[in-house]
Amino acid sequence: MHPLSQTATIRTGTSAPPAVLGRPTLASIFLGRPVESFEAGETVFWQGEAAREVFELAEGCLRLCRILPDGRRVVTGFIYAGAVVGVAVGSRHDCSAEAVTPVRLRRIDRRAFHAEVDRSDELRPQLLAMIQAEVSAAQAHIIMLGCKTAEERVATFLVTVAQRTGADLKSPVQIQLPMTRRDIADFLGLTLETVSRIMSKFKRDGLIAPVVQRTIRLRRMQFLQELTGEFDEDDGFTGCPRMASAH
Amino acid sequence: MHPLSQTATIRTGTSAPPAVLGRPTLASIFLGRPVESFEAGETVFWQGEAAREVFELAEGCLRLCRILPDGRRVVTGFIYAGAVVGVAVGSRHDCSAEAVTPVRLRRIDRRAFHAEVDRSDELRPQLLAMIQAEVSAAQAHIIMLGCKTAEERVATFLVTVAQRTGADLKSPVQIQLPMTRRDIADFLGLTLETVSRIMSKFKRDGLIAPVVQRTIRLRRMQFLQELTGEFDEDDGFTGCPRMASAH
DNA sequence: CGCACAGTTGATTCGGCTCAAAGCCTGTGG
DNA sequence: CCACAGGCTTTGAGCCGAATCAACTGTGCG
Numbered sequence: 375m376h377p378l379s380q381t382a383t384i385r386t387g388t389s390a391p392p393a394v395l396g397r398p399t400l401a402s403i404f405l406g407r408p409v410e411s412f413e414a415g416e417t418v419f420w421q422g423e424a425a426r427e428v429f430e431l432a433e434g435c436l437r438l439c440r441i442l443p444d445g446r447r448v449v450t451g452f453i454y455a456g457a458v459v460g461v462a463v464g465s466r467h468d469c470s471a472e473a474v475t476p477v478r479l480r481r482i483d484r485r486a487f488h489a490e491v492d493r494s495d496e497l498r499p500q501l502l503a504m505i506q507a508e509v510s511a512a513q514a515h516i517i518m519l520g521c522k523t524a525e526e527r528v529a530t531f532l533v534t535v536a537q538r539t540g541a542d543l544k545s546p547v548q549i550q551l552p553m554t555r556r557d558i559a560d561f562l563g564l565t566l567e568t569v570s571r572i573m574s575k576f577k578r579d580g581l582i583a584p585v586v587q588r589t590i591r592l593r594r595m596q597f598l599q600e601l602t603g604e605f606d607e608d609d610g611f612t613g614c615p616r617m618a619s620a621h
Numbered sequence: 622m623h624p625l626s627q628t629a630t631i632r633t634g635t636s637a638p639p640a641v642l643g644r645p646t647l648a649s650i651f652l653g654r655p656v657e658s659f660e661a662g663e664t665v666f667w668q669g670e671a672a673r674e675v676f677e678l679a680e681g682c683l684r685l686c687r688i689l690p691d692g693r694r695v696v697t698g699f700i701y702a703g704a705v706v707g708v709a710v711g712s713r714h715d716c717s718a719e720a721v722t723p724v725r726l727r728r729i730d731r732r733a734f735h736a737e738v739d740r741s742d743e744l745r746p747q748l749l750a751m752i753q754a755e756v757s758a759a760q761a762h763i764i765m766l767g768c769k770t771a772e773e774r775v776a777t778f779l780v781t782v783a784q785r786t787g788a789d790l791k792s793p794v795q796i797q798l799p800m801t802r803r804d805i806a807d808f809l810g811l812t813l814e815t816v817s818r819i820m821s822k823f824k825r826d827g828l829i830a831p832v833v834q835r836t837i838r839l840r841r842m843q844f845l846q847e848l849t850g851e852f853d854e855d856d857g858f859t860g861c862p863r864m865a866s867a868h
Numbered sequence: 869c870g871c872a873c874a875g876t877t878g879a880t881t882c883g884g885c886t887c888a889a890a891g892c893c894t895g896t897g898g
Numbered sequence: 899c900c901a902c903a904g905g906c907t908t909t910g911a912g913c914c915g916a917a918t919c920a921a922c923t924g925t926g927c928g
Contacts, residue, residue: 507711523916554875771883801906
């Protein structure tokens with residue numbers, strides 16, 4: 375029902391026999407733990423707080439943000455249903471996690487989580503892979519902030535969200551943007567006005583079309599991907615790991 | 622002899638009995654492997670190349686950089702002696718590693734490395750801690766690129782390098798900057814001219830003083846830390862994990 | 869209805885980029 | 899030993915992309 379719950383959400387009643395008999399996943403560690411709900415705007419954990427627990431987002435969308443002493447804010451990432459948060463941090467959270475939409479999640483003690491992972495030959499590589507994906511996303515973010523123009527950043531953001539849906543990126547994709555312009559701006563290192571202006575320009579140019587509030591349709595994916603600045607005519611979108619190879 | 626080999630460099634002749642009998646570390650996995658040398662400017666591994674091996678930097682300094690199709694460059698990080706590189710990546714390197722100074726390193730097959738770590742109850746948490754530090758550094762980089770001014774970025778860079786030396790940050794610190802202005806600029810998301818101008822300004826203001834070529838002395842650490850934008854008068858430098866706590 | 873909040877759009881400003889020209893080391897060869 | 903070349907750095911002048919400041923338009927919601 376909620377927006378952005380398109381990815382594989384683990385829906386398991388406490389009574390239903392969990393998938394523990396099948397292949398264990400990181401998410402399965404949270405089975406049996408009570409589900410908590412947060413209203414949009416509520417904070418799940420705070421920057422600077424001791425990182426005693428890890429969380430599994432069952433439904434909704436979180437923003438991870440960090441505030442500088444003088445009030446400047448950076449959104450370091452958006453978290454969607456199915457993801458596990460709070461693993462790759464030290465003893466304290468370096469950012470706050472705030473609910474963008476109504477959120478449902480489970481939590482478990484960090485030590486217990488790590489003990490469980492450490493015990494399983496199947497889970498250990500999964501954890502590593504998860505953290506690698508996190509590093510990879512951070513890297514991509516650094517590239518964006520380090521050298522892309524405002525237009526390229528917005529295009530990159532839209533394409534990234536579209537990729538997350540798993541849809542075929544050749545044809546038009548419909549995406550949800552539950553976060554505000556300010557959230558997007560703080561994620562992209564821009565102002566909300568600049569984000570708004572560029573979205574308007576993309577609409578004028580027929581690249582995107584509003585569907586309903588906070589839902590848009592990406593109409594010309596190919597062109598959008600070229601606008602990200604990472605598109606090479608010969609080899610296509612060279613997102614994170616792939617690269618223009620020597621012919 | 623080489624600059625920037627201030628951190629604990631693992632110096633072990635192949636004949637000397639390695640520290641394997643003591644507590645194993647990630648670095649000890651590389652003991653016995655042959656040491657390779659690279660000239661300044663040479664590339665250790667390439668962006669897009671299959672990531673088949675991990676590396677332990679014994680001496681010197683590497684820059685990790687990523688090139689966009691149109692030639693823009695981002696330096697995602699500098700690696701110093703003692704560090705292990707190439708672990709937290711997927712199947713392909715998402716950036717190249719180039720020698721800033723003459724470099725000496727050891728390499729080992731990724732699978733072998735991971736097998737070794739996976740086998741040891743002591744090494745597994747060390748690997749996790751290492752990757753967490755990497756995530757933390759990436760986060761700090763994102764903050765910097767996301768909302769800091771040019772002056773704050775340069776100050777942050779200088780303070781970060783100073784922290785790495787492990788010196789007491791109250792008193793003046795002497796640091797090596799083996800990389801070029803362009804490297805620093807590409808790391809900070811600025812142009813080399815801007816970096817140069819700001820360094821000149823810091824010199825004029827008595828914050829830093831040149832010692833010899835590529836070596837400077839940070840004379841007023843407190844003030845430099847305030848310039849980073851992460852300094853809070855009450856609680857001091859709120860670098861990565863710590864945070865202004867509720868009193 | 870009226871308030872609060874998100875988003876859009878316009879006018880103006882400014883920080884950092886671009887372009888250009890010297891300075892400065894380091895190495896090299898006569 | 900000096901002259902010269904090439905790369906790195908510094909400094910200046912002008913410009914531009916995005917920020918800032920400000921007004922206005924939806925869009926829920928009590």
